[in-house]
Amino acid sequence: MIPRLLAVLLATGALTACATEPARFYAAVAMTKAQQNSSVPTDSGIYYRADSGEWRHFGPRILGIGSIAAEPGNPEHLLIASADGVIRSTDGGRTWRKTTGWEVVDVRAIAFDPLNPRQAYAATQWGPLRSADAGATWQLAQQGLAKLYTQTVIADRAQSGRALIGAEDGIYVSTDAAHSWQRVDSSPETTILRLVQSGVEARLLLAGTQHRGAWLSRDGGATWAQTDPGSATANLYAAALNPHDSAVMAVGGWDTGVRISTDGGATWADRTAGLPVKHVFVLAFDPEVKGRLWASVFEEGSFYSDDLGLTWLDGGLHGAYGFDYVFVPPVRR
Amino acid sequence: MIPRPTKLRAVPSILFVLAAGGWIGPALAAAPADAEIARHFQERREKLIQTAIAIFEPADATQGTFLDVAAALQRGENLAAAQARLNVLNEPRPTGNMFWMYPVMAVLLNGEAHLDAGNRARLAHWWRHYWPSRGDTENHWVMYYASLYLAAQHYAGTGPEHWFNGQSAAENLTEARGYLEHWMQVTTTVGQGEYDSPGYIGEYVVPLALLVGWAEDAALRQKARMMLDYIFFDYVVEQLNGQYAGAHSRVYPRQLLQPARVTASALGWLLFGLGDYQQNAQSLLLALSGYAPPPILERIARDTSARPYVNREFKRTRWRMRHAGADSMVVGDKRTLPVYKYSHVDRDFVLGSSQGGLLQPIQQQTWNLRWRVDEPLDASNTFFAVQPYSSPHEGTMYFGADWDTVTDLIARSKTDYDSPDKLASGSPHEQVFQHGPALIGLYDIPADTRFPHVTTLFSRDTEDLVEDESGWIFARGGPVYFAYRPLVPGEWKPNDWTGLLGGGAGGWISTGFLEWGSGHRCYVSTARHNGYVVQVAPARDFDSYAAFQAAVRALPLTFSTATVAEVTFTALDGSVLRARYGEVPSVNGEPLDYAGWPLFESPFGVADRGSRRLEIRHGAERYRLDFENNVIMQTFAQP
Numbered sequence A: 001m002i003p004r005l006l007a008v009l010l011a012t013g014a015l016t017a018c019a020t021e022p023a024r025f026y027a028a029v030a031m032t033k034a035q036q037n038s039s040v041p042t043d044s045g046i047y048y049r050a051d052s053g054e055w056r057h058f059g060p061r062i063l064g065i066g067s068i069a070a071e072p073g074n075p076e077h078l079l080i081a082s083a084d085g086v087i088r089s090t091d092g093g094r095t096w097r098k099t100t101g102w103e104v105v106d107v108r109a110i111a112f113d114p115l116n117p118r119q120a121y122a123a124t125q126w127g128p129l130r131s132a133d134a135g136a137t138w139q140l141a142q143q144g145l146a147k148l149y150t151q152t153v154i155a156d157r158a159q160s161g162r163a164l165i166g167a168e169d170g171i172y173v174s175t176d177a178a179h180s181w182q183r184v185d186s187s188p189e190t191t192i193l194r195l196v197q198s199g200v201e202a203r204l205l206l207a208g209t210q211h212r213g214a215w216l217s218r219d220g221g222a223t224w225a226q227t228d229p230g231s232a233t234a235n236l237y238a239a240a241l242n243p244h245d246s247a248v249m250a251v252g253g254w255d256t257g258v259r260i261s262t263d264g265g266a267t268w269a270d271r272t273a274g275l276p277v278k279h280v281f282v283l284a285f286d287p288e289v290k291g292r293l294w295a296s297v298f299e300e301g302s303f304y305s306d307d308l309g310l311t312w313l314d315g316g317l318h319g320a321y322g323f324d325y326v327f328v329p330p331v332r333r
Numbered sequence B: 001m002i003p004r005p006t007k008l009r010a011v012p013s014i015l016f017v018l019a020a021g022g023w024i025g026p027a028l029a030a031a032p033a034d035a036e037i038a039r040h041f042q043e044r045r046e047k048l049i050q051t052a053i054a055i056f057e058p059a060d061a062t063q064g065t066f067l068d069v070a071a072a073l074q075r076g077e078n079l080a081a082a083q084a085r086l087n088v089l090n091e092p093r094p095t096g097n098m099f100w101m102y103p104v105m106a107v108l109l110n111g112e113a114h115l116d117a118g119n120r121a122r123l124a125h126w127w128r129h130y131w132p133s134r135g136d137t138e139n140h141w142v143m144y145y146a147s148l149y150l151a152a153q154h155y156a157g158t159g160p161e162h163w164f165n166g167q168s169a170a171e172n173l174t175e176a177r178g179y180l181e182h183w184m185q186v187t188t189t190v191g192q193g194e195y196d197s198p199g200y201i202g203e204y205v206v207p208l209a210l211l212v213g214w215a216e217d218a219a220l221r222q223k224a225r226m227m228l229d230y231i232f233f234d235y236v237v238e239q240l241n242g243q244y245a246g247a248h249s250r251v252y253p254r255q256l257l258q259p260a261r262v263t264a265s266a267l268g269w270l271l272f273g274l275g276d277y278q279q280n281a282q283s284l285l286l287a288l289s290g291y292a293p294p295p296i297l298e299r300i301a302r303d304t305s306a307r308p309y310v311n312r313e314f315k316r317t318r319w320r321m322r323h324a325g326a327d328s329m330v331v332g333d334k335r336t337l338p339v340y341k342y343s344h345v346d347r348d349f350v351l352g353s354s355q356g357g358l359l360q361p362i363q364q365q366t367w368n369l370r371w372r373v374d375e376p377l378d379a380s381n382t383f384f385a386v387q388p389y390s391s392p393h394e395g396t397m398y399f400g401a402d403w404d405t406v407t408d409l410i411a412r413s414k415t416d417y418d419s420p421d422k423l424a425s426g427s428p429h430e431q432v433f434q435h436g437p438a439l440i441g442l443y444d445i446p447a448d449t450r451f452p453h454v455t456t457l458f459s460r461d462t463e464d465l466v467e468d469e470s471g472w473i474f475a476r477g478g479p480v481y482f483a484y485r486p487l488v489p490g491e492w493k494p495n496d497w498t499g500l501l502g503g504g505a506g507g508w509i510s511t512g513f514l515e516w517g518s519g520h521r522c523y524v525s526t527a528r529h530n531g532y533v534v535q536v537a538p539a540r541d542f543d544s545y546a547a548f549q550a551a552v553r554a555l556p557l558t559f560s561t562a563t564v565a566e567v568t569f570t571a572l573d574g575s576v577l578r579a580r581y582g583e584v585p586s587v588n589g590e591p592l593d594y595a596g597w598p599l600f601e602s603p604f605g606v607a608d609r610g611s612r613r614l615e616i617r618h619g620a621e622r623y624r625l626d627f628e629n630n631v632i633m634q635t636f637a638q639p
Helices: A004-012 B026-030 B032-053 B066-075 B079-089 B098-114 B117-129 B138-154 B169-190 B201-214 B218-236 B253-257 B263-272 B281-289 B295-302 B392-398 B406-413 B513-517 B545-553
Strands: A024-031 A043-049 A055-058 A067-071 A074-082 A085-089 A107-113 A116-124 A129-131 A150-155 A163-167 A170-174 A192-197 A205-209 A214-217 A225-227 A236-241 A249-253 A257-261 A280-285 A293-297 A301-305 A320-328 B015-018 B309-316 B329-331 B334-336 B338-345 B349-353 B367-371 B382-386 B430-435 B438-444 B454-458 B463-467 B473-477 B480-486 B491-494 B521-525 B529-538 B557-560 B566-570 B576-580 B600-602 B605-607 B613-618 B621-626 B631-636
Touching (some): A067 A107, A116 A163, A163 A192, A170 A192, A192 A236, A205 A249, A236 A293, B032 B066, B032 B263, B032 B295, B066 B098, B066 B281, B079 B098, B079 B117, B098 B117, B098 B281, B169 B218, B201 B218, B201 B281, B218 B263, B218 B631, B263 B281, B295 B621, B349 B430, B349 B529, B367 B480, B430 B576, B454 B529, B480 B545, B529 B557, B529 B566
Parallel strands (some): A107 A150, B015 B631
Antiparallel strands (some): A024 A043, A067 A074, A074 A085, A074 A107, A107 A116, A116 A129, A116 A150, A150 A163, A192 A205, A205 A214, A205 A236, A214 A225, A249 A257, A293 A301, B338 B349, B367 B382, B438 B529, B454 B521, B473 B480, B480 B529, B491 B521, B557 B566, B613 B621
């Protein structure tokens, strides 16, 4: 078994300087730009970025794939969040198995507990799920929720069994592996669109919300305060924390583009110039390339910047409506 | 002798009893009327099947659908041509998700033995490698799981490596049955979600017909058969010469304006000989399944002696994932809103409504008037109003897409969703109330809503329109007079005044627009507090059109739109209808009893909410669908 601390570091990408092979960079997307006179995208699913920079389809082609997660320390064990339920592979994607029944639908986000990889959580639009066997089976995890809609989830990398979930009416926290949830009173009473946790400072969390902009927590999600007055009423679908520098963070949204803070959220600057449109759905800092920020722009594709958004370069996936970026570090042998 | 379909399962038996308690044999069901009904049904069934088979030409592999192939396989006719066609139908790879699953299962179940090894292997290959998504509507799910159930039955014993989803045949069978049982339970307890859709009725008939025809499990086969009876009963009590009338959950633009060219009418012809023949995929599959409707349904469908009558039904909205609202109700762990349907069913017309509001995403028709026509197929025998509404609030209530993209994504397939001249819509700013052949619509439209107007559609088949000085607009539709009183004057516009559909937007949705979409007019009224009164009457009740107009003019009517829309109207039958937006309407001072609204209630059938029992009635005949015990019981009163 991988020592617990090592597993945490692998999961968060904090050991990338020692890596002998790159992390695998996944994107969950739907190709909607060419979708006309149809309710179905022309393609959808998980793509990964090959060394050549080419994006290659990975896993089953299912509608409504929202994200992918790899078991900490075991990148061959993968879970896909999809409209059809949770799809699991234990052989690096050679075979897949749906591990949820008919009751589970519209899974938007999925996460392993970095300190206990057997424990996993899923946010579905009809209520959250929990798994105690690494995603092989799932149970409903609705206790304590006033409304069941959830869209984003993180497993606290500092405390096993602690998770935060973004619901229709704010942020909820669980300290018993999702057996029960308690609403965080200081979180905004609106739909939480994205939750992220810092890779370097575990108590630092950032949330993007619907109509209420960006919110920061500096105490592990116990209390929250709004940040960035410039996007205070925006729908922010994207949020990212730099895994190398806790002072650097980014949010993005509809008509908002990309906004960057380099001082821990004290001030924010618009860094949209250079992107084709101001509709950003996913942001992620590349753990492999220090300071590189990836942005998924609605139906235009992926772009990256190595200067915190001052300039942007074409990163492919043209025509995609992005839902998530996920970096999975390799196992060090 | 009609050949029995391959592996077609016997239709479950029915218990026949006398009301006094004595048992009689099935011979009673073979009374002349039943025999005649059955014979005509078989003739129509054969016509559909033979037409499907005849589509194949030996030298032409471009014609024919999966279901046509299934028909050829079932009868063992045109086999070579059908197989040649099947060779190319999956190329380069399957598409359509559950719309691929069910026709493929129809092919396999109707005659896999006739297929060559290549086609058999190809179909098995795609069940392994093509991952059909489950979709996001209730009809998608029922089709998906009925098909998956039968596929798991067909490939029984196969392991996970044979399946797209990595589950074994046994696991897929269990999961599919779980959903199907759940859907049947919910539908027979609190009503159908995609209720009374003249098009989507076919998407429920397909999976149920597959189960009736080919499920090996007798109990499930029986349940499916009972569900078909249930859905067809739902249809026959609100149809007019085969046209599905009354409020609809979902309807497309063409179906609004040419209401007979739709699956429900095609089914009405197959099942009961109503309306005109239309070759239709869903009807074909039903014909192939071996299902035959209980004769009582045809007797109801053709019985005009009981008309007019009132038909009330309870339904539910699509599940709401967000913004469910304080007035929503919980079923299991899902939220929905009650739908209260009311139809006045006359031999010459049907006026039917729901209470209005946001009951279904995108394609709701809150109310409509349909009048009888002798040649329904191309008729535009309809009159209705709509408050066009679109918003991300609605979209995210029912769909998983994001707030800022959901409207755009909806309009990628439902092109008119975000257009001010659309004719189907639910609206949270609408309240409708009907009593007999009179109806009141009220609106409280916020200033910032996307389309702040009410559209009333006068179809091109409307005749003798009179804009009266009294404020009433009179019109005639076939054998029916109707009067419309807008609370706030409007202006006339052509339908499709933006030119969206007429310009070809939306692909198949607007195909043939000139033929079905031209020549209609809309009365468009723009006011925050708004509404109208509708009074309908059969022409046979009046000496003349002028007499009808005079009678309506004389009806007491007071209304206000000052602070909120409100109306007090004395209808032709003398009932005093009162409605104030946001309040429970009343008839003769008695508030409507929404709490006691039945699942079904008409002279032809009753069902209480939660009972899971529907009693269908015609004369002394009773046909009871008992979903609790999974039995059908037919009784006859003693002479």
